[in-house]
Amino acid sequence: MSEKPKLHYFNGRGRMESIRWLLAAAGVEFEEDFLETREQYEQLLKDGFLLFQQVPMVEMDGMRLVQTRAILSYIAAKYNLYGRNLKDRALIDMYVEGITDLMGMIRVHFKLPPEEKEKNLSLIIERATKRYFPVYEKILKDNGQHFLLGSQFTWADVQLVETILMAEEKEPAILSEFPLLQAFKARMCDVPTIKKFLQPGSQRKPPPDEKYLARANRVFNRK
Numbered sequence: 001m002s003e004k005p006k007l008h009y010f011n012g013r014g015r016m017e018s019i020r021w022l023l024a025a026a027g028v029e030f031e032e033d034f035l036e037t038r039e040q041y042e043q044l045l046k047d048g049f050l051l052f053q054q055v056p057m058v059e060m061d062g063m064r065l066v067q068t069r070a071i072l073s074y075i076a077a078k079y080n081l082y083g084r085n086l087k088d089r090a091l092i093d094m095y096v097e098g099i100t101d102l103m104g105m106i107r108v109h110f111k112l113p114p115e116e117k118e119k120n121l122s123l124i125i126e127r128a129t130k131r132y133f134p135v136y137e138k139i140l141k142d143n144g145q146h147f148l149l150g151s152q153f154t155w156a157d158v159q160l161v162e163t164i165l166m167a168e169e170k171e172p173a174i175l176s177e178f179p180l181l182q183a184f185k186a187r188m189c190d191v192p193t194i195k196k197f198l199q200p201g202s203q204r205k206p207p208p209d210e211k212y213l214a215r216a217n218r219v220f221n222r223k
């Protein structure tokens with residue numbers, strides 16, 4: 001196994017993108033093995049490397065990790081992005097899960113049939129501005145600090161800024177009613193490791209398109 005974590009997934013965002021973000025934010029270099037063909041996927045299955053026959057899979061520290069959430073929490077714990085105690089962890093889990101629910105809606109939007117896209121986009125905007133962003137705006141207001149957990153930079157901050165940028169790709173003015181989240185985003189994008197990840201040529205992936213979907217369908221034998 002290589003020294004650096006090795007990520008097995010498509011050459012696209014999907015469920016792996018938050019893992020790329022978290023590693024990048026932690027300043028960890030990683031390698032990627034992109035799934036392009038059915039044969040590559042079958043080889044991973046044959047080798048017994050995919051516990052539930054699914055990707056993302058990350059080779060790291062002598063393990064072959066699967067299940068996105070498990071991979072993220074391992075990375076967060078390893079690189080001190082998971083709080084100082086159990087209560088911090090509970091808060092981080094709540095904040096991450098909330099933002100992941102919103103992210104999940106945005107992540108699958110591109111796959112919807114054209115006639116459902118507009119309605120679904122309205123739902124995303126409604127959920128972002130009425131349910132999720134008000135919560136994070138209030139947390140920042142109440143603690144009057146830089147990060148969701150006050151002075152500690154954590155996994156929750158990384159997941160939130162990733163989702164804000166995804167939401168802005170759908171609706172550029174989506175943060176207009178949230179001044180503290182705007183300031184938060186600016187601060188986060190200025191964290192050196194994140195700033196680097198946001199530069200062109202980094203391992204950050206572009207929004208998914210038809211080609212990405214066709215590749216995934218090919219690999220999983222879906223029509």
Ligand SMILES: N[C@@H](CCC(=O)N[C@@H](CS)C(=O)NCC(=O)O)C(=O)O
Binds near residue numbers: 014056066068220
């Ligand atoms: N609960 C898993 C779900 C993983 C998952 O659904 N992966 C998809 C690709 S994004 C996959 O491998 N699908 C093939 C299959 O389920 O057979 C996770 O969060 O990692």
